[in-house]
Amino acid sequence: MSDIIHLLPDSVANQIAAGEVIQRPASVLKELVENSIDAGATFIQIVIKDAGRTLIQVVDNGKGMSETDARMSFERHATSKIRSADELFSIRTMGFRGEALASIAAVAQVELRTRRAEDELGVLVEVAGTRVFKQESVQCDVGTSFQVKNLFFNVPARRRFLKSDNVEKSHILTEFYRIVLVNPMVNFSFFDGDEEIYNLPASNNKIRIENIFGKNAKKRWQQQLLTIETSTNLVNIYGYVGKPEYAQKSATQYFFVNGRFMRHPYFHKAVLLAYSQMIQASESPNYFIYFEVDPQTIDINIHPTKTEIKFENEQAIWSILTAAIKESLGKFNVVPSIDFDQEGAVDMPTSINIENIRPPQTNFNPNYNPFGISGYKRPNLDWEELYGGFEKKSTSFDSKIDLKSNENENHSTSFTNSKQQPIIGDSETRADNFQYKNRFILTGIKSGLLLIDQQRAHTRILFDLFLNQIENSHGISQQVLFPEILELGVDDDLFFEQILPDLQRIGFDFERLENHSYQVKGVSSHVGTASVIDLLLEILEKTRTTALNPVVGIHESIALTLAQNASIKSGQRLSNEEMSDLIDRLFACANPNLTPDGKKIMTTLSLEELEKRF
Numbered sequence: 001m002s003d004i005i006h007l008l009p010d011s012v013a014n015q016i017a018a019g020e021v022i023q024r025p026a027s028v029l030k031e032l033v034e035n036s037i038d039a040g041a042t043f044i045q046i047v048i049k050d051a052g053r054t055l056i057q058v059v060d061n062g063k064g065m066s067e068t069d070a071r072m073s074f075e076r077h078a079t080s081k082i083r084s085a086d087e088l089f090s091i092r093t094m095g096f097r098g099e100a101l102a103s104i105a106a107v108a109q110v111e112l113r114t115r116r117a118e119d120e121l122g123v124l125v126e127v128a129g130t131r132v133f134k135q136e137s138v139q140c141d142v143g144t145s146f147q148v149k150n151l152f153f154n155v156p157a158r159r160r161f162l163k164s165d166n167v168e169k170s171h172i173l174t175e176f177y178r179i180v181l182v183n184p185m186v187n188f189s190f191f192d193g194d195e196e197i198y199n200l201p202a203s204n205n206k207i208r209i210e211n212i213f214g215k216n217a218k219k220r221w222q223q224q225l226l227t228i229e230t231s232t233n234l235v236n237i238y239g240y241v242g243k244p245e246y247a248q249k250s251a252t253q254y255f256f257v258n259g260r261f262m263r264h265p266y267f268h269k270a271v272l273l274a275y276s277q278m279i280q281a282s283e284s285p286n287y288f289i290y291f292e293v294d295p296q297t298i299d300i301n302i303h304p305t306k307t308e309i310k311f312e313n314e315q316a317i318w319s320i321l322t323a324a325i326k327e328s329l330g331k332f333n334v335v336p337s338i339d340f341d342q343e344g345a346v347d348m349p350t351s352i353n354i355e356n357i358r359p360p361q362t363n364f365n366p367n368y369n370p371f372g373i374s375g376y377k378r379p380n381l382d383w384e385e386l387y388g389g390f391e392k393k394s395t396s397f398d399s400k401i402d403l404k405s406n407e408n409e410n411h412s413t414s415f416t417n418s419k420q421q422p423i424i425g426d427s428e429t430r431a432d433n434f435q436y437k438n439r440f441i442l443t444g445i446k447s448g449l450l451l452i453d454q455q456r457a458h459t460r461i462l463f464d465l466f467l468n469q470i471e472n473s474h475g476i477s478q479q480v481l482f483p484e485i486l487e488l489g490v491d492d493d494l495f496f497e498q499i500l501p502d503l504q505r506i507g508f509d510f511e512r513l514e515n516h517s518y519q520v521k522g523v524s525s526h527v528g529t530a531s532v533i534d535l536l537l538e539i540l541e542k543t544r545t546t547a548l549n550p551v552v553g554i555h556e557s558i559a560l561t562l563a564q565n566a567s568i569k570s571g572q573r574l575s576n577e578e579m580s581d582l583i584d585r586l587f588a589c590a591n592p593n594l595t596p597d598g599k600k601i602m603t604t605l606s607l608e609e610l611e612k613r614f
């Protein structure tokens, strides 16, 4: 039997390889523009026609190529960027495989014009389907121009595989954004046919972001971006994160490392962690985050079209990232505005007319945060403003304001204690509250009607309280009359031991028995003693899941499970005082808008909206 193995001709081999690197017009654009950046260009012009099907042109003012290099650049594995395998680990350029031009030339008609500063004449090379058709000297500017025409002219199957113009264009723009966002010092001009759709002057990261995404809403982007910056021996992180109130379902999110775009689901979670409790669960913040690390500590030597990058110190960077974002959110005193809905929402008054209203005569520290949660700072809620926001029956403010009563353990022991003194003002200065369906509290504020979900509000209040107790250990214990036994398996017990000190700080009291069992002698005064074993098992299960998938911290998970369990529920009738108390305590929370798990607590109906209906 004769031998059956033979080598594929270059043209075929290149076409097959091209299938991996060049999938659509956007891939061509990416490769060409990255080459221009690598060539040190400061001006890059892009022209596409028919969504890149008939033409993709990239012109740069980079260092250009010699005649030989111009010819060589189309050979597979021809690169000027690395020489040995060692250098793979210290790559600073975008390309390094020397595959892109060979792949593009295998599936399109390519015209290259290039000249170096030191050469008088440039060179023109025409290649199609790997064959060189022309090579001659030409007059041209310093730099390089690539025209890629009729992509997939020789691979009809691939051409048919392309999507509509709009889809292909959006792929092109996606690649374009990924490059221009991390190269703000380069000027870019982008023509779709004859129309210049982007003209991006050299600038800094922030202006670049605004120039791209702020086309019709520049102000919105200027207002929402907070700077983050941190530098450690492991990593430098800088960039911008959006304020929580600008979070949305499909947010604009970019990570870059050492000048290249990357995807990083793990770091994405680190970002979400920093925002936990500030945004709704279904939404996510905008961000543009740039990492600089020693190239030796990342591995980019994976498939060219892949954007996932492996970091050596992922866990440490995770914490650094979360801390950097939290710091910036805290520094800017960012909390969502009281009026949570952006559209058609009413502004809470930002100033009140002092002449008409006497301010409260009290001596409290407005910056004291009874539910202080480590990680973010007290919001910039001015009590006077807040108070001014509520409808008043009288304008005298003689009532005692004692924020510290929040600290008082007993006041919230039983929510039904209606003798409870409200925290802000007394109930006489507040319009009556109204409970609807034993579920929503309606109360008047200056600008309209505030509707509060009672269960969610109380969950938020208790969560802040428990978290504060875990972190500052001052929970009060309530002894159990007939102690129950918590029986655990070996590994549950191992985990339980870890969270035991947290539970004790909240007020739980355990006696360790043999065989991984505990006698529950006391519980938090905020939690009923009924079905305490079930509650503990639920906490155990939830915090274990959290530990595996840390979108929130362990402490938050414990506090949340307890808060959800102990909160007053929908369906529970509340007295007017209880409602006032709930509202007061809600507004004493750092974030009264959302539950810890991101559900909306309140909404307002503006006076304007109401009037429109009549």
Ligand code: ADP
Residues within 6 Å of the ligand: 031, 035, 036, 039, 060, 062, 063, 064, 065, 073, 074, 078, 079, 080, 081, 094, 095, 096, 097, 098, 099, 100, 101, 102, 143, 144
């Ligand atoms: P790689 O970028 O991985 O090196 P490419 O196939 O993309 O491989 O490019 C091959 C070579 O052609 C590059 O290494 C570079 O030397 C040269 N080259 C490509 N584009 C340009 C350009 N715009 N300006 C200068 N040189 C270029």
Ligand code: MG
Residues within 6 Å of the ligand: 031, 034, 035, 094, 095, 096, 098, 100, 101
């Ligand atoms: Mg390249």
